[in-house]
Amino acid sequence: MSTSETTPEQTAGDRTRPVEKLDRVVIRFAGDSGDGMQLTGDRFTSETAAFGNDLATLPNFPAEIRAPQGTIPGVSSFQVHFADYDILTPGDRPDVLVVMNPAALKANIGDLPHGGTIIANTDEFTKRNLAKVGYETNPLDDGSLEPYQVHKVAMSTLTRGAVEQVGLGKKDAERAKNMFALGLLSWMYHRPTEGTEKFLRTKFARKPDIAEANILAFRAGWNYGETTEAFSVTYDVAPAKLPPGQYRQITGNTALAYGIVAAGQRSGLPVVLGSYPITPASDILHELSKHKAFDVTTIQAEDEIAGIGAALGASYGGALGVTSTSGPGVALKSETIGLAVMTELPLIVIDVQRGGPSTGLPTKTEQADLLQALYGRNGESPVPVVAPRSPGDCFDMALEAARIALTYRTPVILLSDGAIANGSEPWLIPDADKLPDLRVQFASEPNAMDGSNEFWPYVRDTETLAREWAVPGTAGLEHRIGGLEKADNRGNISYDPDNHDRMVRLRQAKIDGIKVPDVEVDDPTGDARVLALGWGSSFGPIGAACRRVRSSGMKIAQAHLQYLNPLPANLGTVLESYDVVIVPEMNLGQLATVLRARYLVDIRSYTKVAGLPFKAAELAEVFTDVINDSEPSADGSDAHVLTEAVE
């Protein structure tokens, strides 16, 4: 927790307690997966957004719906980082750790820096629960938590007492303890509470007594802070100075779904999503299924292959076909992606990456599907690949995927990942009327190059190399397409060797020629010798690490790729402009491999595949080492990175 000043006896509302001003805080709520930690974190985030802080979140939950209660595998947590300036990551380590049971403490204590705060629900620290996770003595009492500030709160008991008047059973009453915790933290950080009360009333509209119990528990938590002497200070994190405008909070999956809805509206085409439930992509299916009024049809197909098949069939019929999945699903869809490459039809394939291979780590994040997206098909099968760099960026990149798919008549793979899919951030709400115009022109006339009155499906636009899109129902343009090689222009089946060679090159040239924006380089002093280059969700940690490095007086440039195929036209020049290019990836160096092969540059690869996003501190250290290696200081000593720096 970085502290700026303490103002004793400063009053906030009706409070008379010292208020400490902070520029940023990281809070982690941790409990059993049945304890409602995701909801608690979500609500705290909403309150924080409403208050005007910049924020970033990191939910972390087990793959099992209900792992055995009270065990380490059953621990679910939600981390929120909020600040009075624009931040880039959900934070490396929490400043405050809320633990609802011993398992949550055991699973998370390793991340809490010394001096950090623990708020523990003592009621759950029973002999039995302690034994379940291998604590021989109660860590809350045995002195092992000496290096931390520990607040012991009997949350279950206090909650039970608070909601007594509602007349619920013991179990139901105690279930509201997460709202007690939320109330307490809301008090500590001066969060506005109306939103949460309104939320609870709406959520439990059909069960008024449950709504009442949750609200009572929430207020009890707040009052506990206010009335007891247990907490001597409260904290104030002022609103952030973000670019002006109207904001909301958004997760990556929601932003992606909205991007697809917007693409349908801006292209004037109906959207057909064919999808099969898979973690962590299912929320895109859920979200899109709510927007039928926008002419969005969602088909929950019998399997991954049918999902993309239905999407491609819809595209063939003149709709915007979309399929959403994760890595294992992409493996199953590969053959159909190849068919879309061959038939040159627009299609959006969303891959919300997770830990692999095989079933891997369904609820954890990873960036290891890049080579699968680029090359994971039979034959020469070029596919454009884009990757959003933050939750909000998912909206823009979904629109970009649609632009490329519709303009160039090609499947496009969008690589999101678990971290941005479930993570959230404040989002500057775009003006719907200013979104790109994606309208398309279907073929309506015969186009035979020999002047005959025929339609040749593979005649190409000379600029984009896209073929015409003639949808069934158009008189006079009846034609047949399919997965067999096509004769150039005419589109009939062709086994001619020269034709195949030409078509392979044409398909490649079409994708290579797709117009994508140049990559921008952030090099504040303009003379950095080291470039940190990333793609996808690591934008936040890389950016935060660069800030740390710069604040300790060193120079580093940052660039981030949202377009992986084709790569930005200026990338080669950018890479050549730096002595060292360091590429951090949550895989074993997939982008590094591509860049080395493509540009013959010596990329330094830094990789970690732990199922969790990079930490800013870790990357800052890596970058510092790289800088020191590349330009040893005059006296031979290495510069060191500040560990407690801005982020």
Place this chain on the structure above:
Amino acid sequence: MTAIDLGLPKIGGLDGVPTTDETYKAKDFKSDQEVRWCPGCGDYIVLNTMQAFLPSLGVKRENIVFVSGIGCSSRFPYYMNTYGFHSIHGRAPAIATGLAVARPDLSVFVITGDGDALSIGGNHLIHALRRNVNVKILLFNNRIYGLTKGQYSPTSEEGKITKSTPMGSLDHPFNPISLALGAEATFVARALDSDKKGLSEVLTAATQHRGSAFVEIYQNCPIFNDGAFDVLKDKDESARRIVPLRPGEPITFGSENEYAVVRGEFGFDIAKVADIDASSIVTHDPTIQDPSYAFALSRIGGQDLSHTPVGIFRQVSRTTYDDAARAQIESARKTQEPDLQALLTGNDTWTVA
């Protein structure tokens, strides 16, 4: 979860497909592509029958689409002067589902084979049928893999000696009609490639049916499985093997109609008319809702073609998936304006000055 009666009107298979005053001829449906099946292949007869039959529909040619998978029969779309999509192995029902959902104004046919539909694409077939998507699925059953040169298929008889099974195949075959009925397909029929009239009748009924229509067509592959259905084509043999299904009529067969289908202990049995009371003969009614009736019919005879019902087994009405999907869109539009700005904004915003 509550089931919702979507209150959809009962409509025909081609409702919504634009009609034409133009009188098409069979040749209007022939594409300029040279047909490349082996000489004598049963696919030729089905293709000719289809081209001769389509003009009778009176719908615009450009609103007819053939979607196929992979296999000999899946080349079919290339030979039709309509829209066509030759896709990948087994996936045609999935692709056709997306197309049918997106485009109510199309008449969509799926052309598939026993390997394509029942082996690699078995999953898509049963799900298309259970959803009752408004597509017509024509399964050309030649009981062999032709395109890959003669391996046994999921409808080959047990013990079949092929290139991949020198000591005989081990798998028990599917009965495609029983499988389709197990998936509760709303229209299920069987026809023979050689019987142009019967095939046309079945195709007409299938096309008029709103929902998934499943038609198994016995098709001879003279190269790799010649004569598989010869007993049904031989004049003497066929009379006592083919059981014609005529709605409203007692199910009898034989050159003198001397055999009949009667109720047995669990399903149906075959009896000699002379030995039984006429009232015990089953009268064919494809509109019976319970699929068990049609299923029992499909179990008459077996892989050996000792008795082979031909015609329409089942023809019942059930909401189609694509109509229901469109109805949900319509009803959503009635209650909600598609306001993109409102969607993006949501209910929980704050302003930074």
